[in-house]
Amino acid sequence: MVFPDVRPRRLRRTPALRRLVGETDLDPRHLVxxxxxxxxATEPVPIGSMPGVVQHTRETLKKAASEALASGLGGxxxxxxxxxxxxxxxxxTDPHGILNLAITDVVAEVxxxxxxxxxxxxxxxxxxxxxxxxxxxxxxxxDRTLEVYAEMAVAQAAAGVDLVSPSGMMDGQVAAIRRALxxxxxxxxxxxxxxxxxxxxxxxxxxxAVDSSLQGDRRTYQQQxxxxxxxxxxxxxxxxEGADIVMVKPALGxxxxxxxxxxxxxVPVAAYNVSGEYSMIEAAAxxxxxxxxxxxxxxxxxxxxxxxxxxxxxxxxEAASLLRR
Ligand code: PBG
Numbered sequence: 001m002v003f004p005d006v007r008p009r010r011l012r013r014t015p016a017l018r019r020l021v022g023e024t025d026l027d028p029r030h031l032v033x034x035x036x037x038x039x040x041a042t043e044p045v046p047i048g049s050m051p052g053v054v055q056h057t058r059e060t061l062k063k064a065a066s067e068a069l070a071s072g073l074g075g076x077x078x079x080x081x082x083x084x085x086x087x088x089x090x091x092x093t094d095p096h097g098i099l100n101l102a103i104t105d106v107v108a109e110v111x112x113x114x115x116x117x118x119x120x121x122x123x124x125x126x127x128x129x130x131x132x133x134x135x136x137x138x139x140x141x142x143d144r145t146l147e148v149y150a151e152m153a154v155a156q157a158a159a160g161v162d163l164v165s166p167s168g169m170m171d172g173q174v175a176a177i178r179r180a181l182x183x184x185x186x187x188x189x190x191x192x193x194x195x196x197x198x199x200x201x202x203x204x205x206x207x208x209a210v211d212s213s214l215q216g217d218r219r220t221y222q223q224q225x226x227x228x229x230x231x232x233x234x235x236x237x238x239x240x241e242g243a244d245i246v247m248v249k250p251a252l253g254x255x256x257x258x259x260x261x262x263x264x265x266x267v268p269v270a271a272y273n274v275s276g277e278y279s280m281i282e283a284a285a286x287x288x289x290x291x292x293x294x295x296x297x298x299x300x301x302x303x304x305x306x307x308x309x310x311x312x313x314x315x316x317x318e319a320a321s322l323l324r325r
Contacts, residue, residue: 024305026297028072028320032117032270032312036209037061038081039091039098049205050275051282053314055081061102062109065116071320075115077165077312078102081210082125088133089125093151095158097125103159117163117192118156120149120177129214131168131221140221142170149173150180157186163244167194169221174241192270193243196231196257198223202250202276209275231257232264239265245310250274252299255306262307270310271303278314293322 011021038045038055045055056064061078068076080099082091091097099118106116122145123131132145145168153164164181166173174193181189199222207214223230231254235246246265248258249272262269281299285292296315303311313319 024301026301026304026319026323028316028323029074030304030309030311031073031300031316031319032075032077032115032310033064033068033073033316034077034079034312034314035061035064036079036081037098037102039083047205047209049208050279050314051286053209053278055209058102058105062105065106065110065114067317069110069114071317073114073316073320074310075117075162076106077117077119078106078161079119079210080124085125085127085213087127089122089148092122092125093148093155095155097155099124100155100159103156103161107160115162116160117165118159118161120152120156120164120166121168122148122152123168123212123214124210127213129212131218132170140170142172142221145170146172146176150176153177153180153189154184154186157181157184157189161189163190163192165192165194165247167197167249169194169197169218169223172241174238174243178242190244191242192245192247193238194249194272195235195238195243195246196223196248196254196261198225198231198250198254200225200250200253200274200276202253202274205275205279225253228257228260232260235261235265235269239267243267245270247272247312248308250277251303251308251311252277255302258303258306258308268309269307270312271306271308273299273303273311273313273315275314297322 011017036055041057044060047053065076082098103118121131130140132140135141156164199219238246245268247270251271251273258271281295284290
C-alpha cells in the first residue's frame, strides 16, 4: 500500500473545516444593486430579457432602495429611462430629469445609511443611443461630450448622490468630472469610474432594460475584448485623474483583467456582473439545466476571488438573503 504524502482533502472533511480555511468572503456589503427608474411609469414594467428585474416607478424605486438598505447591501446604482430622448441627451443634465429626480427621492429615503450611486452616461438619454454627443459626421465627439458629462455630474451631485459613475469610456472623463465637481463645491462627491469597460455582447439584455435606441456598436470607445493590458492602463489613467473606485465590466468573462487591475491600483476595485451574465444563468435555470442558487453564489464568489472589492449584480437582494441563511 502506498500512502500519498500530501492530503489536501483533510481540510475538506467537514463543513466546519471548510469554513475555517475558506479564502473568499462574500457578504451583502460587497453587493450593489443596479436599479432602473422609468419616467412616467405608474406600474413597475418587467424587463422580458431579465426575469425578475423591472423598470421602477419613482415610488417603487424608493421601496427597492429601502429593501437594499434593510438587506445590508453596499449600495444601489441608479439608471434613468427618460420619456423623451434627443440628440444631446438633455434629460441627463436637466435637474428635473428622471435620473436626477430619482437620486433625490432615493437619498431622501435612505439618507447616509446606504451608498447611492448613479450612472453618468448619455446613452439612456440620446435618441441615437450613443454614450456621447455626435459631431457633424456622426462620430462620438469626445471633448464636447466631456462638457456634457461635467454638467451631468454637477446635477447628480446637487441631487445628493454619493458616487457618480461615468460609464461612457470617453478619454479624460474622470478628470473633467472631478474638476467640475470641485468647482461647484462638491468636493465630497466621489467617482466610481467604469475604467476597463469592454464592447461586450453581454450587455444585450440591458439594452432592453433602458429602451436603448442604439444602432451599430460602441467599438470606437469601449475596449476590444482581447485586451487585458489596455484595461490596466485605463484603470491607472482613471486613478491618476482622480477616480475613487475603478471598475471592470463585464465581470465573468474578464476575471483576469479584474485580477490584473486589483494588483495594479490601491483604490477599491468594483466589477459589474452584467445583464447577459445574469440572463444566461436565469435562462439555464428556467430550463432546469443548472441549479440556480448555487450557480448565483458561485458566480459572485468567483468575482470576489478574482479581486473585486465590490460587485454590481442584479442578484444583490437575493444573494444577500441566500447568504443570511
Ligand atoms: C452605459 C451602460 C451599459 C451598461 C451599464 N451602463 C450599457 C452599454 O455600455 O452598452 C450595461 C449593464 C448591463 O449589461 O448589465 N450607460
